[in-house]
Amino acid sequence: MRIIVAECTVNYSGKLSAHLPRAVRLLIVKSDGSISIHSDGGAYKPMNWMNSPNVMVESDDAIKVTNPTDELLEITIHDKVSDQSFDFGIEPSLQKDGVxxxxxxxxxxxxxxxxxxxxxxxxxxxxxxxxxxxxxxxxxxxxxxxxxxxxxxxxxxxxxxxxxxxxxxxxxxxxxxxxxxxxxxxxxxxxxxxxxxxxxxxxxxxxxxxxxxxxxxxx
Amino acid sequence: MRIIVAECTVNYSGKLSAHLPRAVRLLIVKSDGSISIHSDGGAYKPMNWMNSPNVMVESDDAIKVTNPTDELLEITIHDKVSDQSFDFGIEPSLQKDGVxxxxxxxxxxxxxxxxxxxxxxxxxxxxxxxxxxxxxxxxxxxxxxxxxxxxxxxxxxxxxxxxxxxxxxxxxxxxxxxxxxxxxxxxxxxxxxxxxxxxxxxxxxxxxxxxxxxxxxxx
DNA sequence: AGGTGTATGTCGCAT
DNA sequence: ATGCGACGTACACCT
Structure with a gap:
């Protein structure tokens, strides 16, 4: 799991078009390659995301993610505040009861x-x-x-x-x-x-x- | 936004009962008080969460969150790997253009x-x-x-x-x-x-x- | 891989 | 507040 905090702008095109103006946000890159972009509010749903499987290409100031159905997520990094990686190990299964x-x-x-x-x-x-x-x-x-x-x-x-x-x-x-x-x-x-x-x-x-x-x- | 990486066990009871065995996970506490618990996989949906409004009580090795409808989220922290806070500023509005x-x-x-x-x-x-x-x-x-x-x-x-x-x-x-x-x-x-x-x-x-x-x- | 039903669905909008 | 429809729904399960 990689956790990035950065000032960024985001564009998504695929099932719809979405644009996020420049602001500080949290980027989560999970080990399966999925990426999600969170603002500091609005429950748990990210503002934008790209699920696995996908291809992520990273340069100094940008991250481009594409998937097999031609969806495109483009993140422009204006200012990186933090960038850390963690090893989480395996996840034991979630237990639910009452559904x-x-x-x-x-x-x-x-x-x-x-x-x-x-x-x-x-x-x-x-x-x-x-x-x-x-x-x-x-x-x-x-x-x-x-x-x-x-x-x-x-x-x-x-x-x-x-x-x-x-x-x-x-x-x-x-x-x-x-x-x-x-x-x-x-x-x-x-x-x-x-x-x-x-x-x-x-x-x-x-x-x-x-x-x-x-x-x-x-x- | 507060970002915590910790080895933890989690229990939720409310609309259903859920239990997460001990493992390393990402905890996100947003400025509106909402908290979500992510593993390193499984798209963007957290394994557990508690939306705002709620009351969060924190001790050395535990976080207890309750809300007005008597749901309870209980996180036991076994080992804290990282704990950082960031100021995100205001979020400009998301623009969407659907099909x-x-x-x-x-x-x-x-x-x-x-x-x-x-x-x-x-x-x-x-x-x-x-x-x-x-x-x-x-x-x-x-x-x-x-x-x-x-x-x-x-x-x-x-x-x-x-x-x-x-x-x-x-x-x-x-x-x-x-x-x-x-x-x-x-x-x-x-x-x-x-x-x-x-x-x-x-x-x-x-x-x-x-x-x-x-x-x-x-x- | 595709169809179908559940979800702590979430979210937005109208009443 | 509650009802209702849409969602990049996601997700598990079954064929």
Missing amino acids: EAHLQELLAADPEVIEPGFKLVKREFMTPIGPVDLLCQDEDNSYFAVEIKRRGEIDGVEQLARYLEFIDSDPQYVGVKGVFVAQSIKPQAKVLAEKRSIACLEVDYDLLRGIEKPQQALF | EAHLQELLAADPEVIEPGFKLVKREFMTPIGPVDLLCQDEDNSYFAVEIKRRGEIDGVEQLARYLEFIDSDPQYVGVKGVFVAQSIKPQAKVLAEKRSIACLEVDYDLLRGIEKPQQALF
Whole structure:
């Protein structure tokens, strides 16, 4: 990892054109060759960047980076304040917990959390426009398509509505109903779900993780 | 801007839980208080971060950052390699010039690219739920609502379908049909467009830019 | 390599 | 503040 602080101007052309006027900025060159240009503000997103793979050509007062799709990043260095390199060694893997995949696992293991009597038919049930998270059946063997989100927003409801449309057109599953499950559901998403005759359920992830264990202990 | 290189372990809890095992990493603390933790790889996205506003409490071997929504970022510093601060001054504004708007301009200027005989009725034609990119008429004076995207995905088809629903409910435009135009259209988007009776058209931006000039030269 | 869905998405703009 | 759409989205996963 190379860390440069320099007064510079930047031009990017490729998927769009961008120009950064002269100012002091942080340049990060990672060992895979990717380069990013940060200002002192605006969250973590760099103002400009070029991902690996690319070719970087450096001269006294300029850095030119090109990639295989003909994007060009051109940095003119007016005044170099600092230029250091560090050896970071290998990066152990990042561990994450609490994303949608976990939520789906927990609910697949315990469909009765969604509705008493629910049995899991299929996880990632395929439709022509993509997989719905869970397909379940209730005690009357009626089908329910379940869409799970971490945050319940309006586009998630639309997504489920589209799936339902396609699943319902299969005679085997005709009459399928929808359940929209999320840790929290926005008011507008609830309104739209109501309009689409889709049930809503808010679940607490920590609680869900909690009740999962006692149930496993029963067996 | 403060730039720290240190061997550290990191824990984040908030919207999810994340843990970074001990390794050397780059910590960037921007003047707005936001902090990001980078490894030496993986493009520009940091492994962990905390945006402003937040409260940062620093001790000899640890940095604890909390924000108003009770997210917590905890960095344990095992070995500090470097710790420097720089004054960046003010950042002049970034200038961008995108492809998206230009594509609409080109098609508005040349609707026949979409379909021979097409005439432009209105750009940004207003509906109660937002403007559709182009409203056109063909040689039989039938109406066509055109939605233009750089990338044609399923959401764009839904968007156009919603517009069509509203436009069609106006007696003047009843029977309006839809055309979905993009540089490339994903298979699933095509499937949904088919189901919604919306025509799809993939256009080449460079080609379009090319044929624009000869036409302009005719006048 | 290309398609598809998620993201602690981020960002900007309108309401 | 919240909703909504665009992003040089990035990124993991699957075929």
